[in-house]
Amino acid sequence: MAQTTEQRYRVAPVRSRGREWPFPLNLYQSAVGRKWVMALTGMGLIGFVLIHMVGNLHVYEGPARMYEYAESLRTIGGGLVPEGGVLWLMRLGLLTMFVVHLHSAITLSRMSGNSSEKAGRISGAKKYEGGRDHIAATFASRTMRWTGPIIALFVLFHLADLTWGWWLGGDFVPGDPYHNVAESLGYLPVAIIYVVANIALAWHIFHGAWSMFQSLGVNNPRYNHLRRTLATTLAGLILVGNLSFPILAQAGLIDEDGRMCPVGEVEGNACLAEQGHGAAATGHGTDSTGSVSP
Amino acid sequence: MGGGHGETISVTLRVWRQDGPDEPGRFDVHHQTISTDASFLEMLDLLNEELNAAGEEPVAFESDCREGICGTCGVMINGRAHGPQKATATCQLHMREFSDGDEIVIEPFRAAGFPVVRDLAVDRSPLDRIIEAGGYISVGTGAASDANLTPVPKVAADQAFDAAACIGCGACVAACPNSAAQLFTSAKIGHLGLLPQGQAERWSRTETMVETMEEYFGSCTNHGECSEACPKEISLDFIAFMNRDYIKAKVRNRALTGQH
Ligand code: HEM
Numbered sequence: 001m002a003q004t005t006e007q008r009y010r011v012a013p014v015r016s017r018g019r020e021w022p023f024p025l026n027l028y029q030s031a032v033g034r035k036w037v038m039a040l041t042g043m044g045l046i047g048f049v050l051i052h053m054v055g056n057l058h059v060y061e062g063p064a065r066m067y068e069y070a071e072s073l074r075t076i077g078g079g080l081v082p083e084g085g086v087l088w089l090m091r092l093g094l095l096t097m098f099v100v101h102l103h104s105a106i107t108l109s110r111m112s113g114n115s116s117e118k119a120g121r122i123s124g125a126k127k128y129e130g131g132r133d134h135i136a137a138t139f140a141s142r143t144m145r146w147t148g149p150i151i152a153l154f155v156l157f158h159l160a161d162l163t164w165g166w167w168l169g170g171d172f173v174p175g176d177p178y179h180n181v182a183e184s185l186g187y188l189p190v191a192i193i194y195v196v197a198n199i200a201l202a203w204h205i206f207h208g209a210w211s212m213f214q215s216l217g218v219n220n221p222r223y224n225h226l227r228r229t230l231a232t233t234l235a236g237l238i239l240v241g242n243l244s245f246p247i248l249a250q251a252g253l254i255d256e257d258g259r260m261c262p263v264g265e266v267e268g269n270a271c272l273a274e275q276g277h278g279a280a281a282t283g284h285g286t287d288s289t290g291s292v293s294p
Numbered sequence: 295m296g297g298g299h300g301e302t303i304s305v306t307l308r309v310w311r312q313d314g315p316d317e318p319g320r321f322d323v324h325h326q327t328i329s330t331d332a333s334f335l336e337m338l339d340l341l342n343e344e345l346n347a348a349g350e351e352p353v354a355f356e357s358d359c360r361e362g363i364c365g366t367c368g369v370m371i372n373g374r375a376h377g378p379q380k381a382t383a384t385c386q387l388h389m390r391e392f393s394d395g396d397e398i399v400i401e402p403f404r405a406a407g408f409p410v411v412r413d414l415a416v417d418r419s420p421l422d423r424i425i426e427a428g429g430y431i432s433v434g435t436g437a438a439s440d441a442n443l444t445p446v447p448k449v450a451a452d453q454a455f456d457a458a459a460c461i462g463c464g465a466c467v468a469a470c471p472n473s474a475a476q477l478f479t480s481a482k483i484g485h486l487g488l489l490p491q492g493q494a495e496r497w498s499r500t501e502t503m504v505e506t507m508e509e510y511f512g513s514c515t516n517h518g519e520c521s522e523a524c525p526k527e528i529s530l531d532f533i534a535f536m537n538r539d540y541i542k543a544k545v546r547n548r549a550l551t552g553q554h
């Protein structure tokens with residue numbers, strides 16, 4: 001062992017464990033357990049991001065199909081539950097995962113911080129005068145604590161932008177996502193924010209989707225090499241899908257030049273609903289129903 | 295990679311000096327002309343002889359076996375735990391890894407759980423606390439049992455042996471940006487948890503060792519710096535093994551299964 005000489009004094013613990021909470025809450029008390037929770041919530045968030053991205057591809061089918069998709073989210077569960085009920089449950093689950101993921105990220109980062117400080121002349125993050133090569137750590141793994149907060153801020157921005165319509169003002173039409181997306185992402189500064197944030201998101205997932213297997217203890221030497229492939233693929237898919245929205249909006253592919261329905265919450269949405277349902281009922285694409293965006 | 299056999303190189307050393315645990319530290323600069331055949335620690339020995347001869351305090355550093363098996367040595371060399379050569383403890387490092395004119399920054403392993411004792415010597419006894427918490431198997435002593443009485447599958451034996459190669463040097467903690475001790479702890483847990491003899495205490499061991507580790511060290515973010523710095527190249531797979539066993543240990547109702 002490392003120390004062969006007699007101990008002059010005992011190194012004091014950096015932190016004490018405290019009283020154990022009842023199962024399963026005690027899992028969250030330890031860093032290993034908390035990291036496990038972080039990986040699970042991260043996995044859930046990746047699932048959401050993926051579905052969210054795929055769902056939004058409906059925007060390329062035009063205003064009516066986009067309207068119908070948004071409407072279908074509200075009616076998940078059919079007549080069994082009040083309209084929007086399942087959607088709200090999903091929102092609640094999502095919010096919980098987000099908050100728990102954030103809380104674990106912040107507390108574990110702090111734990112690592114105070115395990116490194118007081119370590120000689122340098123406080124805070126551990127640094128060596130001789131520099132650090134970061135031989136194994138990737139750029140993504142070292143920037144999780146930057147990309148994470150960027151995503152968090154972006155989520156707030158995104159909700160304010162397209163859910164609450166804070167700055168679209170009169171241009172924001174509840175229930176007409178196509179219009180709102182075209183309106184907001186058509187504005188260059190907003191498009192830039194979307195691009196930057198989604199690069200951060202893909203970066204975060206590039207490390208996260210690899211790291212979560214370690215944290216969950218899902219490890220099999222036969223398949224371990226696939227973890228990197230999976231993480232890269234996931235990050236790549238999400239990057240390409242999500243970046244397409246601001247970029248193509250800027251390129252003029254998501255616009256309302258050929259829109260058939262008027263824009264407006266009452267009359268416009270009723271028209272979109274009719275077109276959308278008509279398309280679904282006849283099984284035809286959007287073109288036959290008159291909404292001609294690509 | 296620097297000079298070849300029997301060459302002599304001149305290097306500038308910037309060595310961390312600290313008179314005691316609570317004293318402020320500083321870098322001292324020394325110039326050394328040394329054979330590339332010398333080991334890194336021999337180079338420090340020669341430096342200390344010069345310092346002694348000049349009536350100055352020698353640089354405190356630790357070593358024992360000087361053949362890479364005891365885990366006593368270990369310093370940061372130009373920001374890398376145990377220096378630039380892979381799979382090598384500080385005592386196995388030779389000056390041929392450096393070139394004429396190099397500046398070499400030598401610092402102690404740093405972590406809040408590794409307070410500096412003096413100069414380059416740090417107190418790594420928190421690693422002993424982790425071992426005390428469960429890094430052993432309890433066997434009833436008595437007549438020695440027959441050899442090979444307990445069959446061990448070859449793959450399990452191989453893996454356990456890989457884990458057992460850990461010499462407890464603490465380079466993993468020093469290299470980790472989070473000052474986490476996951477690689478060390480998981481090597482010890484993996485070594486015992488893979489063998490039949492280690493099963494009786496597998497779950498309680500994992501629980502207590504992990505929780506003791508967390509009293510002193512940081513939280514792993516799967517950078518992989520530890521395994522890169524490790525003189526024994528312990529695999530990150532052991533960390534996943536430990537994580538899995540920790541959750542299992544917590545979920546299992548050990549009171550019911552009689553494994554407490
Ligand atoms: C949609 C959003 C997000 C997704 C899909 C996501 C996904 C993930 C995943 C899968 C992990 C890996 C967990 C593990 O290592 O076991 C992770 C880790 C992490 N996340 Fe997130 N996350 C998101 C948002 C955030 C936010 C908002 C923050 C921050 C404030 C954050 C901070 C972190 C940190 C610090 C880590 C640990 C990094 C590490 O282990 O090196 N994440 N994330």
Ligand code: SF4
Pocket residue numbers: 459460461462463464465466467477478481520523524525526527528
């Ligand atoms: S895991 Fe490697 S670096 Fe860490 S203490 Fe063991 S031998 Fe040293």
Ligand code: FES
Pocket residue numbers: 356357358359360361362363364365366367368383384385386461
């Ligand atoms: S002195 Fe024993 S491992 Fe280096």
